[in-house]
Amino acid sequence: MTATETARAGTAEGRQPLMTLDGVSQVFDTKAGPIRAVDHVDLSINPGEVLCLVGESGSGKTTAARMAAGLARPSDGKVAFDGTDIWSMKRNAFGTFRRSVQYVHQDPYASLNPTRTILQTLVAPLLKHGVVKGKKAAAERAVELLTKVDLTPAENFLLKYPHQLSGGQRQRVAVARALTLDPKIIIADESTSMLDVSIRISVLAMLGRLRDELGVGFLFITHDLAIAKYFGWHGKTAVMYLGRIVEFGPTPKIINAPTHPYTRALIDAIPEPDPDLTKTKGAGSLRSLEIPSLAHLPPGCAFHPRCPLFEDGLCDGAVPQLVEVRSGQSAACHVVARDGADAGRPDQPVA
Numbered sequence: 001m002t003a004t005e006t007a008r009a010g011t012a013e014g015r016q017p018l019m020t021l022d023g024v025s026q027v028f029d030t031k032a033g034p035i036r037a038v039d040h041v042d043l044s045i046n047p048g049e050v051l052c053l054v055g056e057s058g059s060g061k062t063t064a065a066r067m068a069a070g071l072a073r074p075s076d077g078k079v080a081f082d083g084t085d086i087w088s089m090k091r092n093a094f095g096t097f098r099r100s101v102q103y104v105h106q107d108p109y110a111s112l113n114p115t116r117t118i119l120q121t122l123v124a125p126l127l128k129h130g131v132v133k134g135k136k137a138a139a140e141r142a143v144e145l146l147t148k149v150d151l152t153p154a155e156n157f158l159l160k161y162p163h164q165l166s167g168g169q170r171q172r173v174a175v176a177r178a179l180t181l182d183p184k185i186i187i188a189d190e191s192t193s194m195l196d197v198s199i200r201i202s203v204l205a206m207l208g209r210l211r212d213e214l215g216v217g218f219l220f221i222t223h224d225l226a227i228a229k230y231f232g233w234h235g236k237t238a239v240m241y242l243g244r245i246v247e248f249g250p251t252p253k254i255i256n257a258p259t260h261p262y263t264r265a266l267i268d269a270i271p272e273p274d275p276d277l278t279k280t281k282g283a284g285s286l287r288s289l290e291i292p293s294l295a296h297l298p299p300g301c302a303f304h305p306r307c308p309l310f311e312d313g314l315c316d317g318a319v320p321q322l323v324e325v326r327s328g329q330s331a332a333c334h335v336v337a338r339d340g341a342d343a344g345r346p347d348q349p350v351a
């Protein structure tokens, strides 16, 4: 099975993906020259499915997410929603797409208008897009939405301004606003990374409840595999490194039996003593902690200067393609493709 087929495994399950990214790239012109922030990425999200996109800072997660949300046009490749290329859509269809895919930013303070009360923030899209008729119905819907995101009693929040709320409460308002237009997919970009741990967990729990109750699909962007484990356990996870997907599969497989040395290194780096995570250790130490610049990518596998499995002449030759290494799980690593999913492991894999 090719990487594209693996990434589209949802179709094999008999479901039509709601959104697909097909060979999508984004090139930016920078002072250091053109950089490929996202390089030929294939992904799909089925209705109600959670897809976690994980990687270190600068790996291209936000750039990929912005293209998925229709906020940026890919330099190459296709983003399709309900089977239609979003950039070939007529104005009305594009509007429907934009309403169906809502982006929740990591910093709600930056994305909420400071001069609008919470009521105004929620009522504006409801009225603008004709979701409800009249201000009274819109206010009632705003109360329902605040209740959905656990801001209760909702009446206590309606007339407040963003600066009068805590970070967690602002994040909940941002989610309520995303829900105003009944989205089919929510793109949550590190949406809890700025919160304290306990608040972070309660916001994640709220998002998880919405995921289950509303059947909304999620593209969940995080640098933290532990968060992907918590939020996306029943979904899939794609691991990005310097613009490319290096490993993809069902989240439990990625967490319990990672195959790419980069994924293993990410798991090794998780500080918490989570037994499920720590038992998968075994990548060996990285050869370098330095992340190469996108403007001067190393030849072959971009991870090779850091990789404990590096082989001279193999890893610095061609760019490795994402290939299936276990059922439903694919990795872009020459050594794993040659030696199998457990390549380089000192211990045996965790079942």
Ligand SMILES: Nc1ncnc2c1ncn2[C@@H]1O[C@H](COP(=O)(O)OP(=O)(O)OP(=O)(O)O)[C@@H](O)[C@H]1O
Residues within 6 Å of the ligand: 028, 029, 030, 037, 055, 056, 057, 058, 059, 060, 061, 062, 063, 064, 223, 294
């Ligand atoms: N508009 C832009 N112009 C030039 N370079 C950009 C632009 N946007 C992003 N980049 C670069 O593209 C690369 C990927 O950035 P991106 O924000 O997508 O990564 P990320 O994985 O989301 O990182 P973070 O977790 O820090 O948000 C980075 O090197 C970044 O500096």
